[in-house]
Amino acid sequence: MSDVARHALIVATDTYVNDGLDHLRSPGQDAVVLAGVLENPEIGGFVVDVVRNEPAHVILRRVEDFFADRSREHSLLLHFSCHGLKNASGELFFAATDTLPGRLSSTAVPADFVRRCMNEGRSRNTVLFLDCCYGGAFMEGMRTRAGGDAHVFDSFSERGFDSGRGWAVITASNAMEYAFEGTELAADHQVQPSVFTRALADGLASGAADLDADGLVSINEVYDFVYDEVRRENPHQTPSRSVHLQGDLYIACSKRRRTGGEGLPEAVREAVSSPAAFSRLGAVPELRRCLEDSDLELAEAACRALRGLVRNDVKSVAGEAARALEEVSVRPSPGSLDFGRVGQFQPEPHRRIELMGPALAHDCVPRPGDDWIRAQAVEDTVDVSVDTARPGRREGSLTLEGKAGETAVPVRVEVVPASVPTTAPPPPSLPWQAPAPRPTPPDRVPRGPVGGGPGPMAGSVPLPSPRPAQGPAPASGSVPPPAPAGSSPSPPARHSSASLKRRLAARTIDYVLAFLFAFGAVTVVGTVWTLVDDSDSSMNIMANIVATLFFLGWGVLLFLYDWLFLGHGGATLGKMLVSVRVVDARTGGRPSQRQAVRRAALFGLPQTIPVLGNLLVLIESLMAHTDPWTRAPHDRRVGTLVVRVHR
Template sequence: MNDSRHALIIANDDYENPGLKKLVSPAADALALATVLSNPKIGDFDVQVARNEPSWVIARKLDDFFDERRPGDALIVHFSCHGLKSESGQLFFAGTDTVPGKPSTAVSADFVRDRISSSRAQSIVLFLDCCYGGAFSQGMSMRAGEDVHVLEAFSPDKLGGGRGWAVITASNSMEYAFEGNHLSDQFDSPRPSVFTGALVNGLTTGEADRDEDGLVSLNELYDYVYERVRQENPRQTPSRTINLQGDLYVAHSGRKRIKPAKLPPDLQEAISSPNVFTRRGAISELRFRMTSTDLENAVGAHQALVEMVNTEIQWVADEAAAALREVAISPQPAALDFGSLAEGSPPPHTEVRLLGPALARHCEASPEDDRIRVEKTADGLDVSLDTSPAGQLSAGIALKGPVGETTLQVDAEITAKPAGRPHVVVGTVASPPHEHAPRPPVQQPQRVPPRPPIQAKAHKGPLPPKVKQAVVLSACALAAEVASVVCLVLSLRSALFVQSELVEKTGAGMKFADAVSKTMYDVGVMGGNALASVFTALAAIALGRIAGHTFAAAFAAPGIAVKAKGRPGINRVRKVLLPGTVALAHITLSLALLFIGAYAYCLALR
C-alpha cells in the first residue's frame, strides 16, 4: 500500500437558499466514513472533513488538498451534497451559500477535474454521493426524465492520459425535477446514505475483501457497494470509471484467509490406517492441534476432522463431530436485547465474549442492519446501536470464521422523541436554548448485562446426557474388570492344582508328559478361565477409554464443570476410579496371557 494516504470528505446537508432542500444523511455519513478511513487498522488515511462550508471554502480546501503531493501519494475525495446542472450542461456541487442560477456560488466539476489533472499524485479516487436534484437556470422548466450523466464530466479524454484516477458515483445518472426556484423530490431521488453507508459497512466489516487476502482493492469495494446498493434500492445503480495502472488498495481487512498447515506424516498415516482403533486414536491428536494458538495448524486439524466426519464409519465420525463442536463459534450472551431506547439517546454498548480456543474466536462480525455497530475487543465484541432513527430493530450479527458461522440476535425498540424537542443529528452537538436552562432527562439505555464467567460452584440440577453416558460406560468397564479378575483367580487356582498333581505323579515315577495327560482336564479349566480373563480385560480397557473420551468431550462444553462440581462422585469416577480400572485391566491382561502360555505349553507336551 502507498506510504502517504490522504482523504478529503465534503458533506453539505444544510443550505441557506430555500430552493435547495435540507438533506438527511451527509453529516452522519461523513462522520462514519472519516472514522473508518482514519482507522490505522483499516484505511490509515489522514482525513480532513469539510462540513456545511460555502463554495469558496470548499474550493480553497480542494486547492490545498491537491497541492504539494508526491507521485506515490494515494488521495480520496468524497462529495456528499446536492449536485446541480447549468443550462449549458455543466455539473456543479452545491455549497451552503449556493444560489440557483448563479454558477459562481457553487463548485464546478471542471474545477475538480482540473485539480485532479494538475496533482502530482498518481492514485486519486473521487466518490460522488450526490442528490442530483436540479438545474441551474433560475425559473426555467425542465422535463422529467432528462438525464445528466455525471461520468461524462470526468471522462478520460477530459482528465488526460497517463494518470491513475477513478470516479465512482452513487447512481448512473442524475435524475432531477425543477419547479420554479425549488427542487422537488417527486422523482424519488436516492438518499446519499445508501451509497456511503455501503462504503462504510464494506470497509468496517471487511466484507468488501472478496478474495480474503487481507486487502480491499478499489474494484472489490465497487463490486461490494454495487451489490449492497442494488439490494437496498433497485432503482439506484452505482457506476464507475477507472483509469488506474494495477490495483489500488483502499483499506486493510481482518478477513485474511488462513492457509491450513499440513499434518505431520505420522498423523496422516494414522488417519488413513486400516485399523479403526488407530484412526480413532488420531482424533485425540487432531483435537489437541485444533486448540493451538497457531491458527494454520488449528485449521489443518479442523479440515482433517471435517473429512473424517464425512468419510468415517459412524462411531468414529460421531467422535470427530464431538471434537468439532468444541471449537464452534460461541458468543456469550447468545442474544442481545437493548430494550426501549429514546431516539437520539447516547449509543448503548454491550460486551459480547467469544468463548473457546483461538480458532473458535477467530471470526468476522457482519451486522445485518446499518444501525448496529460492532467493534472488536480483546475478549470478543463491543456492540452498540445508532439511536438516531426511531423504530423497531430486530436483526442479527453474522459471525463467520474458519469453523463455520452463527448469528447473534439483536433487538431494541427506539421510541420517537416527543414533539417540540430539538432534533440531535448524529455526529453533532446540539446547543441548549439557554446556557443555564436545565437539560431534559435522557432515558438511559437498557443493557443486557454480560453473563458472569463460569465458576466452580455446586449445582444440583440434572446431569447432561454425555456425563450420564460416561458414568454408565465407567460402570460397565468396572464390571468387566471384576469379571476378568475372578476368571484370573479361578485360572490361578487351577494352575496350583495342576502343579500339585504333577509333583505328586512325577514323584511316584510317572513321566512328566504322562502326568500332564492325566491332569489335562484341570489344564483345560485353567486355559478356559485365562482366556475368559483376557477377553473381559480387553473389554474393560476398551470401555474405559471410550468412557474417558466421553468425559473429555462432555466436560469441554460450557457449564458442564459447574453442573458436575456439585456431585463429587462424578469427579472421583472420572479422575480416580476410571484410570485405576484401566490400569488394573492391563495388569490382569498380562497375567491372563501368562496362563494361556502355560496352557499352550501343556498342549504341546501332550
C-alpha cells in the first residue's frame, strides 16, 4: 500500500443553527477518534483532513476539492457524521450548520453532488462511510440520526459510475433510521463516539477487523466486523454496504497473523497448515482431542487453530471445526438462576454455577449484563449474588466468556419492599408490662416448703418483696406493688399509650392557662407600676420589658410550668383534664425530679426562640407517630412515657 497516496476527509457536524435540528453529541468525537486511527502510519497511513461544523457552501467546496486533481495513484476515504435528511422527492441531503429543513437544496449538501464528485474523480478507489441518521430519541441513553426512509443506496447506486472504477459505500444503518449515538454520560465524563464509528475505529486500531489474520484489513472485513459489533450492541441497527470493486480493497494494516499451529504437535501443525482441504479436515479430530487435554497451553493452541479454520476455511472444514469448538464452550449448571423473593436491604443472596466439561471450558470470565448482578469466578465455579437495595421484579443475564465462545445465563429475582401491614397490629405492651406467664401443668408445679403449697414457678421473673399492709399509698398512676401472699390482689391501674390527639388537646389547654397566667401577672405588675410612676419614660420602659418577656420569656414560663406540675404530680393541669399523665418508662411510676427538669427543659426552652422554636417543637411532637408507644423525641431521651389513665 506504500505506492498509493492515501487521503481521507472527515465531515462532522454536531451544531445546528435551526431549532428543528437537534444538536448531536457524537460527530465531534467521531472526527477525533477516526482521524487518529486513519492517520496512524502503522494502521491507515492516510493524510487526514477534518471539516467540522461548517456551513453548506464550505462543505461543498471542500468535498469538491477533495476529489479534484486526483490520479490513479490516489486512494480516497470520505466519512460523513451528521444529520441525514430527505426532501419531498426522497432525495438524500447531509445537514450542515446552516441547514434549513425547508430549504435543503440551497442549505444542505446533496448526496447526488457527492456521487458526481466520486464519479468524476480519477482516483484508484473511493470508500464512503455514512454515519448520519434522523434526529430524535429512540431509546434511553441513545439518540438517533436519520431521515425517514431515505435509502442511501438509492442515491449511491451503480448507475452513473464508469466501469472498472472501484468504490464502496458502508452505512450505519440500512434505511438510515437507527444510527445510534453513544450513551449519554454525566457532565464529568468524556463523550463517546457513535456506535457505528466506535466499532469502526476500534476494529482498525486493535486489528480485530482483520478477520483472516493476514495482516491486512479489507473493506469486506471492515463491514463484517462492524456489522457484528453494532448488532451485538444494538439489535435495532443494521449496517449495510454496497461494494463495486475489482479485487480486494485494503484500508488498514494490522499486527494479527494467521496461526500456523504454534504449540501443537508437529504432525497436527503440518495438517492444519496443509494446502489440501482433506488434510485440514483430518486435523480436526486431533484438535478435538487436544481441546480436552488437561494441559491448558495445548488446549488453547488447539482452540486457536480451530477458530482459524472456522474463520478462513471452506465450509466443510469450518463446519467440523465449529462443532469441535462447541464441545469446549462454557456449559454452566444450572443454566439459569432464579433467586425467588428476597427482602429489600437483606444480605445479598449467593448462588453457585458449576462449570462443566473439560478444563478449557472452565477458563471463563463472568460479565454481568446489569449493575445489580455480582459475579466472581471461584476455581471451577462462578459465585453469583444480586443487589437487594432496589425493590421490584428484575430479569437480567450473566455472560460467561470462554476461550471458545460465550454463554448467557438468565438471572431473575424479586426484591420485596418493606410493606405496611393492611390491618392495624395490636397495641404494643408498655415497657414495664411483662407478658403473662404461661400456665404450668399441675404435675410440674413444685411444692413449697410449708403446707405443700405451690412455690414460685421455675424460670419466672422474681417479684419484689411485698410491702407492709400499713404503708404510704402508691403515687397516683403508678403500678401498685404485688399484694402479700394469701390476700386477694387488687387490680392494677389500667394504662395505655396516650393518643397524639389527646396529648395535643392537653398541650393546648396548658398553653391557654400559661397565657392567662402571664397576662394576669403583666396586668397586675403594670397596674402597680402605674401607681408608682406614671411618667411617659417609665411607661416606655414598662412596655419594653413586657415586649421582651412576651417574645423571649414564653419558653422559660413553659419550662417552669411543666417542671412544677410534673415534678410534684406527674401531670400538668391540661393533662389532668384529659386523663393523661407522664410516667417513668421503666417502672410506670411518677417521673423523678431529674426526669421532670430534663423533660420540661427539652420541651419549653427551645420556644424562647420566637416562631422557629415553636415550629421545631411542633415537628418534634408530631414525630411521636414513629414510636411504638407514641413517644416524642424528648420523652425517649428522658425515659418517660405519656399514658392515658382509665378510671
